[in-house]
Amino acid sequence: MLAQLRNAAIAAGLLVALLPIAWAAHAARESSLPVRSNEDESGRNKLVARQVFEEGLSQGRFNVPYTDDFVGHGGGTKTFTHDAGMAEARGWRMAFPDLKVSVDLIVAEHDLVAVRWTARGTNSGVGNGIPATGKQVQTSGTAIFRFVDGAIAEEWTAGDSLGLLKQLGLMPPPSGASQNR
Template identity: 35%
Template structure:
Protein backbone atom coordinates (compact mmCIF):
# COMPACT_ATOMS: atom_id res chain seq x y z
CA UNK A 1 0.00 0.00 0.00
CA UNK A 2 1.31 3.46 -0.84
CA UNK A 3 2.65 5.56 2.00
CA UNK A 4 -0.01 8.26 1.48
CA UNK A 5 -2.71 5.59 1.89
CA UNK A 6 -1.09 4.39 5.11
CA UNK A 7 -1.12 7.96 6.42
CA UNK A 8 -4.83 8.16 5.63
CA UNK A 9 -5.48 4.97 7.64
CA UNK A 10 -3.61 6.36 10.67
CA UNK A 11 -5.44 9.69 10.39
CA UNK A 12 -8.80 7.91 10.04
CA UNK A 13 -8.22 6.09 13.33
CA UNK A 14 -7.93 9.46 15.11
CA UNK A 15 -11.03 10.76 13.32
CA UNK A 16 -12.92 7.73 14.63
CA UNK A 17 -11.60 8.43 18.14
CA UNK A 18 -12.88 12.02 17.94
CA UNK A 19 -16.26 11.13 16.43
CA UNK A 20 -17.00 8.11 18.60
CA UNK A 21 -18.04 6.01 15.56
CA UNK A 22 -16.69 2.86 17.19
CA UNK A 23 -18.12 0.47 14.58
CA UNK A 24 -15.81 2.08 12.00
CA UNK A 25 -12.78 0.70 13.86
CA UNK A 26 -13.27 -2.62 12.06
CA UNK A 27 -12.37 -0.78 8.84
CA UNK A 28 -8.96 0.41 10.08
CA UNK A 29 -7.83 -1.96 12.86
CA UNK A 30 -6.82 -5.58 12.15
CA UNK A 31 -8.50 -8.30 14.26
CA UNK A 32 -5.29 -9.24 16.09
CA UNK A 33 -3.72 -5.78 16.26
CA UNK A 34 -1.31 -5.25 19.16
CA UNK A 35 -1.09 -1.96 21.07
CA UNK A 36 1.89 -0.81 23.11
CA UNK A 37 1.23 1.93 25.68
CA UNK A 38 2.48 1.75 29.27
CA UNK A 39 -0.58 3.73 30.45
CA UNK A 40 -3.13 1.44 28.78
CA UNK A 41 -5.53 -0.29 31.21
CA UNK A 42 -6.68 -2.62 28.41
CA UNK A 43 -3.18 -3.72 27.43
CA UNK A 44 -3.94 -7.44 27.28
CA UNK A 45 -6.72 -6.96 24.71
CA UNK A 46 -6.10 -6.88 20.97
CA UNK A 47 -7.79 -5.68 17.80
CA UNK A 48 -10.75 -3.35 17.36
CA UNK A 49 -12.29 -4.38 20.70
CA UNK A 50 -9.22 -3.04 22.51
CA UNK A 51 -9.57 0.29 20.72
CA UNK A 52 -13.32 0.45 21.43
CA UNK A 53 -12.72 0.06 25.17
CA UNK A 54 -9.90 2.60 25.23
CA UNK A 55 -11.78 5.18 23.18
CA UNK A 56 -14.95 4.73 25.22
CA UNK A 57 -13.01 5.26 28.45
CA UNK A 58 -11.55 8.56 27.22
CA UNK A 59 -14.80 9.72 25.60
CA UNK A 60 -16.58 9.11 28.94
CA UNK A 61 -13.89 11.11 30.75
CA UNK A 62 -13.55 14.04 28.32
CA UNK A 63 -16.05 16.16 26.44
CA UNK A 64 -15.25 18.46 23.53
CA UNK A 65 -12.40 16.15 22.49
CA UNK A 66 -10.28 17.28 19.57
CA UNK A 67 -7.28 15.79 17.86
CA UNK A 68 -5.21 18.01 15.60
CA UNK A 69 -2.66 16.15 13.47
CA UNK A 70 0.48 18.28 13.31
CA UNK A 71 2.78 15.98 11.33
CA UNK A 72 2.82 12.56 9.70
CA UNK A 73 5.89 10.73 8.45
CA UNK A 74 5.59 7.46 6.55
CA UNK A 75 8.18 4.90 5.54
CA UNK A 76 7.19 1.50 4.23
CA UNK A 77 4.51 -0.01 6.46
CA UNK A 78 5.10 2.52 9.27
CA UNK A 79 3.38 5.84 9.91
CA UNK A 80 4.39 8.17 12.71
CA UNK A 81 1.75 10.74 13.68
CA UNK A 82 2.36 13.74 15.94
CA UNK A 83 -0.83 15.30 17.21
CA UNK A 84 -2.30 17.55 19.84
CA UNK A 85 -5.20 16.21 21.90
CA UNK A 86 -7.48 18.32 24.04
CA UNK A 87 -10.75 18.16 25.92
CA UNK A 88 -12.60 19.01 29.12
CA UNK A 89 -12.53 16.47 31.95
CA UNK A 90 -16.25 16.08 32.64
CA UNK A 91 -16.33 12.41 33.64
CA UNK A 92 -14.45 9.89 35.76
CA UNK A 93 -10.92 9.10 34.59
CA UNK A 94 -9.24 5.92 35.86
CA UNK A 95 -11.17 6.01 39.12
CA UNK A 96 -10.77 9.76 39.71
CA UNK A 97 -13.80 12.08 39.66
CA UNK A 98 -14.15 14.74 36.97
CA UNK A 99 -12.23 17.95 37.61
CA UNK A 100 -13.99 20.14 35.04
CA UNK A 101 -10.56 21.28 33.82
CA UNK A 102 -9.28 21.50 30.26
CA UNK A 103 -6.27 19.46 29.17
CA UNK A 104 -4.10 19.82 26.06
CA UNK A 105 -1.28 17.35 25.43
CA UNK A 106 1.03 16.06 22.70
CA UNK A 107 0.80 12.48 21.44
CA UNK A 108 3.16 10.58 19.17
CA UNK A 109 1.86 7.35 17.68
CA UNK A 110 3.66 4.97 15.34
CA UNK A 111 1.47 2.49 13.49
CA UNK A 112 2.45 -0.52 11.40
CA UNK A 113 -0.13 -0.81 8.65
CA UNK A 114 -0.64 -3.95 6.59
CA UNK A 115 -3.28 -4.30 3.87
CA UNK A 116 -4.95 -1.04 4.90
CA UNK A 117 -5.33 -1.85 8.60
CA UNK A 118 -3.36 -1.08 11.75
CA UNK A 119 -1.56 -4.28 12.80
CA UNK A 120 0.55 -2.79 15.58
CA UNK A 121 0.72 0.55 17.34
CA UNK A 122 3.12 2.26 19.76
CA UNK A 123 1.96 5.41 21.53
CA UNK A 124 3.74 7.94 23.74
CA UNK A 125 1.81 10.75 25.36
CA UNK A 126 2.27 13.40 28.01
CA UNK A 127 0.59 11.59 30.89
CA UNK A 128 2.21 13.76 33.58
CA UNK A 129 1.25 16.97 31.77
CA UNK A 130 -2.36 15.83 31.50
CA UNK A 131 -2.57 14.89 35.18
CA UNK A 132 -1.00 18.22 36.20
CA UNK A 133 -3.41 20.19 34.01
CA UNK A 134 -6.32 18.31 35.58
CA UNK A 135 -5.02 19.10 39.08
CA UNK A 136 -4.55 15.42 39.91
CA UNK A 137 -0.81 15.73 40.65
CA UNK A 138 1.03 18.75 42.06
CA UNK A 139 3.09 21.10 39.88
CA UNK A 140 6.05 23.44 40.39
CA UNK A 141 7.43 24.03 43.91
CA UNK A 142 4.40 22.27 45.40
CA UNK A 143 5.50 19.03 43.70
CA UNK A 144 8.92 19.14 45.36
CA UNK A 145 7.39 19.05 48.84
CA UNK A 146 5.03 16.12 48.47
Protein backbone atom coordinates (compact mmCIF):
# COMPACT_ATOMS: atom_id res chain seq x y z
CA MET A 1 0.00 0.00 0.00
CA LEU A 2 2.86 2.37 0.88
CA ALA A 3 4.49 1.67 -2.49
CA GLN A 4 1.23 2.54 -4.30
CA LEU A 5 0.96 5.84 -2.43
CA ARG A 6 4.59 6.65 -3.20
CA ASN A 7 4.03 5.87 -6.91
CA ALA A 8 0.88 8.03 -6.95
CA ALA A 9 2.77 10.91 -5.31
CA ILE A 10 5.57 10.62 -7.86
CA ALA A 11 3.03 10.59 -10.71
CA ALA A 12 1.23 13.63 -9.25
CA GLY A 13 4.55 15.46 -8.84
CA LEU A 14 5.49 14.64 -12.42
CA LEU A 15 2.11 15.88 -13.63
CA VAL A 16 2.51 19.14 -11.70
CA ALA A 17 6.01 19.56 -13.13
CA LEU A 18 4.86 18.90 -16.71
CA LEU A 19 1.69 21.02 -16.56
CA PRO A 20 3.44 24.39 -17.22
CA ILE A 21 5.29 22.86 -20.18
CA ALA A 22 2.05 21.48 -21.63
CA TRP A 23 0.30 24.81 -21.07
CA ALA A 24 3.10 26.73 -22.80
CA ALA A 25 2.93 24.40 -25.80
CA HIS A 26 -0.85 24.81 -25.95
CA ALA A 27 -0.60 28.62 -25.71
CA ALA A 28 2.04 28.75 -28.43
CA ARG A 29 -0.12 26.61 -30.73
CA GLU A 30 -3.22 28.73 -30.00
CA SER A 31 -1.40 32.01 -30.67
CA SER A 32 -0.24 30.76 -34.06
CA LEU A 33 -3.79 29.91 -35.15
CA PRO A 34 -5.61 32.55 -37.21
CA VAL A 35 -8.09 34.67 -35.26
CA ARG A 36 -11.68 33.84 -36.07
CA SER A 37 -13.23 36.33 -38.49
CA ASN A 38 -16.04 37.38 -36.13
CA GLU A 39 -13.39 38.40 -33.58
CA ASP A 40 -11.65 40.44 -36.27
CA GLU A 41 -14.96 42.03 -37.24
CA SER A 42 -15.86 42.80 -33.63
CA GLY A 43 -12.45 44.40 -33.12
CA ARG A 44 -12.82 46.57 -36.23
CA ASN A 45 -16.34 47.57 -35.18
CA LYS A 46 -15.05 48.57 -31.73
CA LEU A 47 -12.42 50.81 -33.35
CA VAL A 48 -15.09 52.56 -35.45
CA ALA A 49 -17.39 52.99 -32.43
CA ARG A 50 -14.49 54.48 -30.46
CA GLN A 51 -13.91 56.95 -33.34
CA VAL A 52 -17.43 58.34 -32.87
CA PHE A 53 -16.44 59.63 -29.43
CA GLU A 54 -12.69 60.18 -29.50
CA GLU A 55 -12.41 61.72 -32.99
CA GLY A 56 -15.92 62.89 -33.85
CA LEU A 57 -17.27 64.40 -30.66
CA SER A 58 -13.91 65.14 -29.01
CA GLN A 59 -12.10 66.54 -32.05
CA GLY A 60 -14.84 67.47 -34.53
CA ARG A 61 -13.50 65.00 -37.11
CA PHE A 62 -16.60 63.17 -38.28
CA ASN A 63 -15.09 60.59 -40.66
CA VAL A 64 -16.93 57.55 -39.33
CA PRO A 65 -18.53 55.20 -41.89
CA TYR A 66 -22.33 54.99 -41.80
CA THR A 67 -24.65 53.04 -44.09
CA ASP A 68 -26.91 54.92 -46.50
CA ASP A 69 -30.00 53.66 -44.67
CA PHE A 70 -28.72 54.48 -41.14
CA VAL A 71 -31.38 54.90 -38.44
CA GLY A 72 -30.69 56.38 -35.02
CA HIS A 73 -32.86 55.93 -31.95
CA GLY A 74 -32.87 58.54 -29.19
CA GLY A 75 -34.94 58.65 -26.04
CA GLY A 76 -38.43 57.20 -26.25
CA THR A 77 -39.70 56.79 -29.80
CA LYS A 78 -37.50 59.52 -31.32
CA THR A 79 -35.60 58.38 -34.41
CA PHE A 80 -33.09 60.37 -36.42
CA THR A 81 -31.24 60.25 -39.73
CA HIS A 82 -27.48 60.38 -40.21
CA ASP A 83 -27.70 64.05 -41.24
CA ALA A 84 -29.74 64.95 -38.15
CA GLY A 85 -27.32 63.04 -35.91
CA MET A 86 -24.34 64.85 -37.43
CA ALA A 87 -26.07 68.22 -36.99
CA GLU A 88 -26.65 67.43 -33.32
CA ALA A 89 -23.04 66.29 -32.85
CA ARG A 90 -21.80 69.54 -34.41
CA GLY A 91 -24.21 71.44 -32.13
CA TRP A 92 -22.59 69.82 -29.07
CA ARG A 93 -19.17 70.85 -30.38
CA MET A 94 -20.45 74.45 -30.79
CA ALA A 95 -21.96 74.55 -27.29
CA PHE A 96 -18.87 72.91 -25.72
CA PRO A 97 -15.82 73.83 -27.87
CA ASP A 98 -13.46 72.02 -25.46
CA LEU A 99 -15.66 68.89 -25.40
CA LYS A 100 -13.81 65.67 -24.60
CA VAL A 101 -15.67 62.38 -24.62
CA SER A 102 -13.92 59.35 -23.18
CA VAL A 103 -14.88 55.74 -23.73
CA ASP A 104 -15.22 54.16 -20.30
CA LEU A 105 -16.32 50.71 -21.43
CA ILE A 106 -16.68 49.09 -24.82
CA VAL A 107 -18.07 45.61 -25.47
CA ALA A 108 -18.65 43.91 -28.82
CA GLU A 109 -20.65 40.84 -29.74
CA HIS A 110 -21.18 39.87 -33.37
CA ASP A 111 -22.47 43.00 -35.17
CA LEU A 112 -23.24 45.01 -32.01
CA VAL A 113 -20.95 47.33 -30.03
CA ALA A 114 -22.00 48.87 -26.70
CA VAL A 115 -20.19 51.94 -25.37
CA ARG A 116 -20.38 53.60 -21.95
CA TRP A 117 -19.02 57.14 -22.30
CA THR A 118 -18.30 60.23 -20.21
CA ALA A 119 -18.31 63.77 -21.65
CA ARG A 120 -16.63 66.79 -20.09
CA GLY A 121 -16.55 70.36 -21.30
CA THR A 122 -17.20 74.05 -20.72
CA ASN A 123 -20.42 75.51 -22.10
CA SER A 124 -18.81 78.58 -23.66
CA GLY A 125 -20.71 78.52 -26.95
CA VAL A 126 -24.26 78.26 -28.24
CA GLY A 127 -25.52 75.03 -29.79
CA ASN A 128 -28.43 72.59 -29.75
CA GLY A 129 -30.63 75.27 -28.19
CA ILE A 130 -28.34 75.70 -25.18
CA PRO A 131 -27.19 79.24 -24.38
CA ALA A 132 -23.60 79.80 -23.27
CA THR A 133 -23.43 79.60 -19.47
CA GLY A 134 -19.68 79.38 -18.94
CA LYS A 135 -20.21 76.35 -16.70
CA GLN A 136 -18.10 73.22 -16.73
CA VAL A 137 -20.06 69.99 -16.89
CA GLN A 138 -19.61 66.26 -16.83
CA THR A 139 -22.24 63.83 -18.05
CA SER A 140 -22.38 60.23 -19.17
CA GLY A 141 -24.42 57.92 -21.31
CA THR A 142 -24.59 54.76 -23.33
CA ALA A 143 -24.69 54.02 -27.05
CA ILE A 144 -25.22 50.76 -28.86
CA PHE A 145 -24.24 50.49 -32.51
CA ARG A 146 -25.23 47.84 -35.05
CA PHE A 147 -22.75 47.36 -37.88
CA VAL A 148 -23.10 46.15 -41.44
CA ASP A 149 -19.88 45.55 -43.37
CA GLY A 150 -17.86 47.82 -41.06
CA ALA A 151 -20.29 50.77 -41.19
CA ILE A 152 -22.78 51.91 -38.54
CA ALA A 153 -26.29 50.96 -39.67
CA GLU A 154 -28.21 51.65 -36.47
CA GLU A 155 -27.64 53.41 -33.16
CA TRP A 156 -29.46 53.48 -29.84
CA THR A 157 -28.27 56.29 -27.61
CA ALA A 158 -29.15 57.68 -24.21
CA GLY A 159 -27.44 60.36 -22.12
CA ASP A 160 -28.19 62.12 -18.85
CA SER A 161 -29.95 65.18 -20.34
CA LEU A 162 -31.63 66.10 -17.05
CA GLY A 163 -28.32 66.03 -15.18
CA LEU A 164 -26.72 68.17 -17.91
CA LEU A 165 -29.47 70.79 -17.71
CA LYS A 166 -29.16 70.87 -13.90
CA GLN A 167 -25.39 71.41 -14.09
CA LEU A 168 -25.90 74.25 -16.57
CA GLY A 169 -28.50 75.88 -14.31
CA LEU A 170 -31.09 75.56 -17.08
CA MET A 171 -33.48 73.22 -15.30
CA PRO A 172 -36.58 75.13 -14.20
CA PRO A 173 -37.72 74.48 -10.64
CA PRO A 174 -40.58 72.00 -10.29
CA SER A 175 -44.02 73.56 -10.56
CA GLY A 176 -45.31 74.62 -7.18
CA ALA A 177 -41.83 74.77 -5.69
CA SER A 178 -41.06 77.72 -3.47
CA GLN A 179 -38.76 80.31 -5.02
CA ASN A 180 -37.44 81.40 -1.60
CA ARG A 181 -35.46 78.29 -0.72
